[in-house]
Amino acid sequence: MTTLKVNGQDHQIEADADTPLLYVLRDELKLNAAKFGCGLGQCGACTVIVDGKAVLSCVTPLLLVEGRQVTTLEGLGTVEAPAPIQRAFMEEQAAQCGYCIAGMMMRAQALLQRNSKPTDAEIRAELTIHLCRCGTHMRILRAVRRAAQLMDTAELSAAGQEKLR
Amino acid sequence: MPTPFGAIFSTNITPDADTGIGRWPEEAFRRAMRSGVDREGRHLYPTFPYDHFTNVTDEDDRALYAYLMTREPVVAAARPNQLRFPFNQRFIIAGWKLLFLQRETYHPDAARSAEWNRGAYLVEGLAHCGACHTPRNAFGAERSQASFSGGESDYWSAYAINATSPAPVPWTADALDFYLRNGWHPDHGTARGPMADVVRNLAAVPGGDVRAIAVYMADMFGPPRSQRSREAVIAQAESAAAGVEDPQGAAIYAATCGGCHESGRPPPYGGINLALSSALSAGDPRNLINIILAGVPPLEGERSPIMPGFAGIMNDRQIAALVNYLRSRFAGQPAWSGLEKAIEETRRTQTAYQNTSAGPISAPADAAQRDKP
Numbered sequence: 001m002t003t004l005k006v007n008g009q010d011h012q013i014e015a016d017a018d019t020p021l022l023y024v025l026r027d028e029l030k031l032n033a034a035k036f037g038c039g040l041g042q043c044g045a046c047t048v049i050v051d052g053k054a055v056l057s058c059v060t061p062l063l064l065v066e067g068r069q070v071t072t073l074e075g076l077g078t079v080e081a082p083a084p085i086q087r088a089f090m091e092e093q094a095a096q097c098g099y100c101i102a103g104m105m106m107r108a109q110a111l112l113q114r115n116s117k118p119t120d121a122e123i124r125a126e127l128t129i130h131l132c133r134c135g136t137h138m139r140i141l142r143a144v145r146r147a148a149q150l151m152d153t154a155e156l157s158a159a160g161q162e163k164l165r
Numbered sequence: 166m167p168t169p170f171g172a173i174f175s176t177n178i179t180p181d182a183d184t185g186i187g188r189w190p191e192e193a194f195r196r197a198m199r200s201g202v203d204r205e206g207r208h209l210y211p212t213f214p215y216d217h218f219t220n221v222t223d224e225d226d227r228a229l230y231a232y233l234m235t236r237e238p239v240v241a242a243a244r245p246n247q248l249r250f251p252f253n254q255r256f257i258i259a260g261w262k263l264l265f266l267q268r269e270t271y272h273p274d275a276a277r278s279a280e281w282n283r284g285a286y287l288v289e290g291l292a293h294c295g296a297c298h299t300p301r302n303a304f305g306a307e308r309s310q311a312s313f314s315g316g317e318s319d320y321w322s323a324y325a326i327n328a329t330s331p332a333p334v335p336w337t338a339d340a341l342d343f344y345l346r347n348g349w350h351p352d353h354g355t356a357r358g359p360m361a362d363v364v365r366n367l368a369a370v371p372g373g374d375v376r377a378i379a380v381y382m383a384d385m386f387g388p389p390r391s392q393r394s395r396e397a398v399i400a401q402a403e404s405a406a407a408g409v410e411d412p413q414g415a416a417i418y419a420a421t422c423g424g425c426h427e428s429g430r431p432p433p434y435g436g437i438n439l440a441l442s443s444a445l446s447a448g449d450p451r452n453l454i455n456i457i458l459a460g461v462p463p464l465e466g467e468r469s470p471i472m473p474g475f476a477g478i479m480n481d482r483q484i485a486a487l488v489n490y491l492r493s494r495f496a497g498q499p500a501w502s503g504l505e506k507a508i509e510e511t512r513r514t515q516t517a518y519q520n521t522s523a524g525p526i527s528a529p530a531d532a533a534q535r536d537k538p
Contacts, residue, residue, distance in 0.1 A: 018420030040425065041473030042463070053477035060478050061420030129462070129473075 002062050007075030017063035022046045033073035033102040044130030047103035048072050054110040073102045085109045088147035096134035104130050108144045166212050171248035173212045181238035194230045208258035220271040220290035265306035284381025297323035313385055320514035321358035322449035328387040331446040333398045335389030341379035352395045354437040355470045402440030406494045414490025433470040445496040454511040481508045
């Protein structure tokens with residue numbers, strides 16, 4: 001039995017310790033945002049955040065994740081209240097088929113958490129391992145830039161409200 | 166470039182008049198290659214490998230000069246070096262040269278084939294393999310007595326490429342030739358770190374020259390100590406594996422690495438059987454740690470080996486458990502000492518290497534592939 005912390009909640013997982021995190025998220029916890037793409041850690045569709053870092057969940061066995069904080073796309077926002085990264089991807093219409101997008105968003109989110117104003121080169125370097133077969137790369141780049149702005153203004157307005165109180 | 170004396174930044178060698186070599190006559194270029202002196206007569210730091218370039222023929226120097234002077238000039242002033250006193254005083258290089266600079270170390274050997282001699286000329290000169298693969302003394306000069314017995318480059322260890330090579334299957338001229346052209350070999354694995362850049366550069370070199378380098382270097386390795394084949398090495402590692410008790414490392418290996426490395430799929434698409442890897446039998450754990458952290462990035466437009474990095478998910482304790490297990494199971498050797506420190510340092514420097522790496526890490530090896538979809 002492994003204790004897994006996902007999106008702030010503890011789960012008792014019965015799967016073997018060598019089970020890929022992706023299978024546990026999708027099959028046991030029914031969190032289907034992270035996708036199975038290649039199963040070899042080569043495409044990025046399965047990316048989730050573990051302790052603030054983007055991680056390929058298809059090549060990450062459960063035994064490496066015990067006791068850590070796992071965040072999936074479901075943990076960032078909801079349809080009613082999307083997170084800035086989700087809003088930005090919708091506003092830029094970055095998804096075509098959408099299969100790669102959840103992974104793209106998670107790595108972009110991890111990037112923006114440690115670097116709130118990345119350059120274009122930094123965004124490209126960060127997302128370089130993610131494959132998109134539809135070819136919406138330019139929209140994805142715009143979406144990440146927009147997300148950076150949204151997070152920036154969200155922080156400013158939060159700070160402003162703090163001051164008013 | 167990081168050195169024990171501080172960081173040295175390379176200078177602009179495009180023909181820009183003010184920040185490059187646009188005002189350099191050919192004579193000044195040849196003098197820099199031969200004697201490590203710039204146009205104004207200032208001594209150059211030997212990170213510019215003139216200790217090797219002194220072997221380059223006049224004809225090749227002329228060709229290099231012609232090539233460089235017909236490139237597009239780029240305005241780019243060199244960043245100032247960050248060297249500690251007294252190493253920031255260029256006059257001390259004069260003393261260094263007096264003590265350590267051996268000029269024209271390459272001499273043709275009439276008893277050897279033309280191919281061997283061509284290889285020797287390239288290896289000792291333009292290819293300057295020893296700059297990384299030969300250990301350096303306290304003053305940063307190559308120890309000529311210990312030629313090719315292993316050095317380092319950009320926080321990676323450069324393996325010994327002579328009789329003391331750690332390769333489980335002995336290198337041959339054919340294997341070297343294949344490896345230098347493709348960046349991997351089924352008996353040895355994948356070129357990584359700075360050696361991946363070398364292979365990328367060799368893609369522009371005529372095949373005959375790569376073959377000559379392989380022939381000469383195979384001679385430097387000397388006659389193989391053993392006739393161990395790939396199959397024999399793997400079989401021996403498997404029979405020895407039964408005695409290795411390390412539940413944590415074994416579990417991480419089986420769950421994280423085994424899926425590819427024991428798939429039986431041949432390289433470049435399948436992972437190499439780790440019993441064949443010099444990274445496990447070498448005296449220095451850094452290359453193994455580097456590759457666990459960063460993986461092997463794919464090359465655009467190339468059929469190349471690939472491996473995801475695990476820097477984001479494995480903590481230092483888990484990496485130590487994995488490394489100790491791999492070392493004991495596949496190389497049958499005692500654990501590396503100072504492993505925790507090496508892991509911590511490699512994690513730090515590896516990030517620095519990626520941040521300062523000149524080009525995108527996924528630049529295609531074959532220039533003809535560039536800009537193609």
